[in-house]
Amino acid sequence: ILYDMPFPDPQFIKSFKINNPNSIVTALDYSDSTDSNINNVINLFDHPRMLPGKKENIRTKFFTGLQFAIIREDFHNFRISQKNIPQKVQNILISFGGADPSEYTYKLISRPELFNHINVSVTVGLNFQNKNKIANLELPENIKILGTVSNIEKFMLQADLIICGAGTTMLEAFFLGTPALVIPQTEDEMNFANFAKSQNLCNIANLNNIDNVLSKMVDAYSFEIRKKLSKNGMTLVDGNGAIRIADIVLGNN
Numbered sequence: 001i002l003y004d005m006p007f008p009d010p011q012f013i014k015s016f017k018i019n020n021p022n023s024i025v026t027a028l029d030y031s032d033s034t035d036s037n038i039n040n041v042i043n044l045f046d047h048p049r050m051l052p053g054k055k056e057n058i059r060t061k062f063f064t065g066l067q068f069a070i071i072r073e074d075f076h077n078f079r080i081s082q083k084n085i086p087q088k089v090q091n092i093l094i095s096f097g098g099a100d101p102s103e104y105t106y107k108l109i110s111r112p113e114l115f116n117h118i119n120v121s122v123t124v125g126l127n128f129q130n131k132n133k134i135a136n137l138e139l140p141e142n143i144k145i146l147g148t149v150s151n152i153e154k155f156m157l158q159a160d161l162i163i164c165g166a167g168t169t170m171l172e173a174f175f176l177g178t179p180a181l182v183i184p185q186t187e188d189e190m191n192f193a194n195f196a197k198s199q200n201l202c203n204i205a206n207l208n209n210i211d212n213v214l215s216k217m218v219d220a221y222s223f224e225i226r227k228k229l230s231k232n233g234m235t236l237v238d239g240n241g242a243i244r245i246a247d248i249v250l251g252n253n
Contacts, residue, residue: 001016001023001024001025001026002026002027002028002249003026003030003038004027004028004029008027008030008031008032008035010032010035013025013027013035013037013038014037017037024039024040024249024251025037025038025039025040026038026040026041026042026245026248026249027040027042028043028245029042029043029044030043031043031047032053033053033054033057033060033062034053034056034057036057038060039060040061040063040248041060041061041062041063042063042064042245043062043064043068044064044065044066044068044069044171044192045064045065045066045191045192046064046195047188047191048191063248065236066171066174066199066201066236066237067236067237067238067241067244068241068245069174069175069237069241070241070242070245071171071172071175071237071239071241071242072153074151074153075153075172075176075239076239077153078154078156078176079175079176079177079234079239080177082177082231082234083157083176083177083178085160085223085226085227085230086160086223087220087223088218088219088220089118089160089217089218089226090118090119091118091120091121091159091160091161092115092118092120092121092159092160092161092162092163092218093120093121093122093123093155093156093158093159093162093163093178094108094109094120094122094123094162094163094164095122095123095152095155095156095162095163095164096123096125096164096165096169096185097125097164097165097167097168097169098125098126098128099125099128099129100125100128100130100165100185101129101185102185103130104165104183104185104207105122105123105124105128105134106130106133106134106137107207108163108207108210109122109137109139109143111211112139112140112142112143114210114211114214115142115143116142117142118142118218119142119144120143120144121144121146121155121159122134122143122144122145123146123147123148123149123152123155124145124146124147124148125148126148152169152172153172153176156172156173156176157176157178159178160178161178161179161180161181161217161218161226162178162179162180162181163180163181163182163183163214164180164182164183165183165185165189166182166184166185166190166192166193166196167189167192170193170202171237173233174196174201174232174233174234174236174237175234175237175239176234177231177233177234178230178233179202179203179217179226179230180201180202180203180233181202181203181204181205181213181214181217182196182197182202182203182204182205183204183205183207183210184204199232199236200228200229200232201229201232201233201236202233203225203229
């Protein structure tokens, strides 16, 4: 079986293995490294809490890396060999997924002075709890609310910079080569963002320092940095993650 759930469930895995002793269990993004009932664990990065158990668990095979990132097929048609990176950022996409529980979208566009002389497109997820607050904001002409979009890949490719969380949207930006300024919303997102930054894939900000970090990222001073982020992202997230996972599941690796 392929186990892909938000939280580990060792009791379920144990029960399944007892009833299916010859089965092969492969788990994605599984943070309980002590669970020896799992045959294969495939993670995008090593969660800090995983490291002790990973050393002791000799029955499970561990596979780690962004090369296992699964990118939706919709994005593949928009990937080009090398994304054009302008000297100065002219177009920014703000996209915090389907829910944005910390309301970072609203908090960012409530400060339009952050985006002077820059065109900003903003997505609003289906599960945003503050849609009315966003809709009632009086925004300057350079900030455009897109609402809920079904083709975010189009806007992501057009953007010179994306502001997002450290989740699926960040990985999709890497795949398309769009430089990312990441604002994590949880401890796990912070760990993932720190890992990505350590690989020269993104920059990180928070609501307290966003003005300083953003002003540096949009300036011509950061041109070479943004080019490197774009190239590194496209190299490490190449869109073949699903194939690599299938090879492991089928025992080809």
